[in-house]
Structures are given as C-alpha cells and as structure tokens.
Amino acid sequence: MRRLVTFHMLLGGFLFGAVILSQAQNYSLSWFTIAGGGGSSSGTATNGTAYAVSGTIGQSDAGVLSGGPYTVTGGFWGVIGSVQTPGSPLLNITVASPNVKISWPASATGFTLQKNSDLNTTNWTTVTQSTNVVNGTNIVTVPAPNGNLFFRLKN
Numbered sequence: 088m089r090r091l092v093t094f095h096m097l098l099g100g101f102l103f104g105a106v107i108l109s110q111a112q113n114y115s116l117s118w119f120t121i122a123g124g125g126g127s128s129s130g131t132a133t134n135g136t137a138y139a140v141s142g143t144i145g146q147s148d149a150g151v152l153s154g155g156p157y158t159v160t161g162g163f164w165g166v167i168g169s170v171q172t173p174g175s176p177l178l179n180i181t182v183a184s185p186n187v188k189i190s191w192p193a194s195a196t197g198f199t200l201q202k203n204s205d206l207n208t209t210n211w212t213t214v215t216q217s218t219n220v221v222n223g224t225n226i227v228t229v230p231a232p233n234g235n236l237f238f239r240l241k242n
Contacts, residue, residue: 132156167180167182167187167231167232167235167236167237167238168180168235168236168237168238169189169237169238169239170203170206170237170238170239171239172239172240172241172242174242175195175198175239175240175241175242176191176192176195176198176240177191178190178191178238178239178240179191180238182231183228184231185230185231186228186229186230186231187228187229187230187231187232187236188226188227188228189214189226189227189228189229189238190224190225190226190227191224191225191240192223192224192225193220193223193224193225194223195225195240197242198240198241198242199213199240199241199242200213200214200218200227200238200239200240201213201214201238201239201240201241202214202229202236202237202238203236203237203239204232204234204235204236204237205235206237211239211241214227214229214238216228216229
C-alpha cells in the first residue's frame with residue numbers, strides 16, 4: 088500500500104512539474120482593422136477534413152493569415168467572372184495585375200464583349216478597350232476593378 092501511495096505521489100509530482108515547465112505559444116495582435124461585411128463558409132477538404140470559416144471582411148491592410156494547408160487574404164474582395172451566353176464561346180479571364188485579361192477564340196466572329204458590375208440589373212455596356220488578336224485568340228485587357236465585374240459575349 089505504501090509503495091502505491093509513493094508511486095502515485097511521484098507520478099503526480101512528475102505531471103505537476105511537466106505542466107509547470109510547459110509553455111504556451113506566444114501570440115500577439117499588434118494591429119487590427121474594424122470594417123463592415125462578413126460571412127461564413129464551410130465544406131470538406133479533399134482529404135475528408137471538415138472546415139468552417141466565419142469572419143468579417145477587413146480593409147486591404149488586413150494581411151494574410153495561414154496555417155496548415157489554408158490561407159486567408161484580408162481585404163475587400165471582388166469577383167471577376169464571366170456569364171455564359173447560350174451560343175457564344177467560353178470566355179477565359181486571367182489576372183495580370185494591375186489588369187485583367189479576357190480572351191476567347193478569334194474564330195468566333197460577330198460577338199461584342201460586354202461588362203456589368205451587378206448581375207441583378209440589365210446594365211450591360213460594351214467594353215471600350217481594343218481587342219488584340221494573338222495566336223488565334225482575341226484578348227482584351229481592362230484595369231482590374233475595385234469590386235465585382237462580370238463579362239459576357241453578346242452576338
């Protein structure tokens with residue numbers, strides 16, 4: 088019995104010492120931004136791990152947060168997208184900072200490139216930048232927008 092009590096006291100002392108000697112990671116928040124907006128997102132990664140992100144959209148100085156295979160870039164995010172019009176060729180959109188390049192096959196003739204910042208409206212306007220043909224591809228370069236901007240080809 089006495090051995091059991093001594094063993095438990097030694098084990099308890101060892102665990103207590105390990106807790107005292109262990110240190111937490113040091114984190115600091117040297118700056119912050121308060122901004123409007125926000126939302127949540129959740130899903131499952133390719134390895135089957137479930138994840139959820141919830142937060143507020145910050146200013147462009149919010150920086151980059153990363154951990155493991157995930158990265159979150161702060162700031163006000165915009166969407167640059169294409170709207171597929173039936174019968175028109177697919178648009179390809181690439182970011183070439185500080186611009187955006189929109190391209191489609193040059194063999195598709197009779198189409199006009201249009202843009203709209205709000206898909207809830209019918210305010211499509213013709214893109215005024217010139218179209219350059221390079222290796223059988225029409226390419227239009229426009230300045231990257233500060234917010235959402237959608238493109239379509241209209242026949």
